[in-house]
Amino acid sequence: MSLINKVVLVTGASSGIGAAIGLKFAEAGANVAIVGRKEDKLKKVSENIAKVGNKPLVIAADVTKDNDAQRIVNDTVKQFGKLHVLVNNAGIASNVDITSENAMKVYDNIMATNLRSVVYLTHLASKHLIETKGNIVNISSVFGQVPTNKDFAYCASKAGLNHFSRAIALDFAPKGVRVNTISPGPVKTDIIENLGFSSEKAAAIFNIWKQATPLKRISDPVEIAELALFLASDKAVGITGSTYLADNGFSLGGR
Template sequence: MSFQDKVVIVTGASSGIGAAIGIKFAEEGAKVALVGRNQEKLNNVAKKCGNPLIIAADVSKDEDAKRIIDETVKRFGKIDILVNNAGIGGNTNIQEEGVIEVFDKVMATNLRSVVVLTHLAAPHLVKTRGNIVNISSVASVRVIPGAFGYSASKAGLDHFTRAVALELAPLGVRVNVINPGPVRTDFIGNMGATKDIEDATFTRMQELTALNRVSDSDEIADLVLFIASDKAQAITGSSFVSDNGMILKC
């Protein structure tokens, strides 16, 4: 699949799934805007992406979201593909003190930021008849204990995807969502878990899958590229589960 001269924004691109997505788009000829909060990690990913635009930003801040769109258009002149990948987790138990603060942060990053970026990018995507790929989770259909905020944010993201897909379809813009199961990234570590807890968590996740495996980031990136390509020109408002059969077994 060639994305020669296509302009792609990837949020949460400093590591994990987002980094893999940015690298694969660049390998296929795309002009990539890498967005993340960690400048050092973004710089490391950029080394594998040719000459990307690096944007250190927090997608949950409206002024940063606007800057992401403005800087991309200023540098490349257009936007063809928006990949909303940035996401955070957080323990949310309804009876715990401080749960609302955590919930608000999770929703701001995982759902509200996607709405804001989609709103800002839509006029540009209409011009290019581009498309959007949102990265959700199997948590949108199978609740993770102690993480109602994360589960709710991803369920909302799935339904937002369908609603916007319907709205933008007459304008030639496709919108789809991917629901990964367990993927070995630094996501758990970023929540403050020790290496031992992280390893134990991935082992437990593996046991919960029908295929008895945990994916790597490249598998999700490959799916993103297919959905964003002309090979998927008839697909919009769809959810793609890539979970090694976790939903089946759980």
């Protein structure tokens, strides 16, 4: 699938799924802007992308800050002159339940990152996407459909993201812009270690998740990147308002 000369903006691109998406789109010929908070990690991702495609635009920013969100969109359009694809991937999780003293602080932080930032970036990018008749790919989670314990805020944010995506798909459709969502199940990233767990504990949790999937496997980030590439390409020209599960059967239950 070719995206030659297309301009793609990817948030949360300093590692994991976002980094894989940036790399995959660059391989397909796109000009990519990668966004993240950690400049050292972004530099590494940028170097990897430059080996397979055009050198990316690197934007160190916090998507929860309105000024940064404005800079993300403005810098991308300034650099490349247009925008064809917005991939909202930035997200955080928690290890807090509703009875915790800091429940609301965690909730506000997660909603700001996982949902509000997506809404605002979409608003800012909308006029550019309408001009190119582009599309949006939002990265959600299986936990937007199947709840998990000690992560009520994450589950709520991803459920909200799913429905937001369907709602704006209706708004954008008359303007020729498509909106779709990918809901991964367990994917081998650094998300668990980012919650403060040791690498050994993270490995144990991933093994539990692996055993909970009917296919008995954990996805690699590149699998999600390939699905994002398909949805952003002309091969998916008739697809909008859809949520694609890529969870190795996790949502089927049967555990």
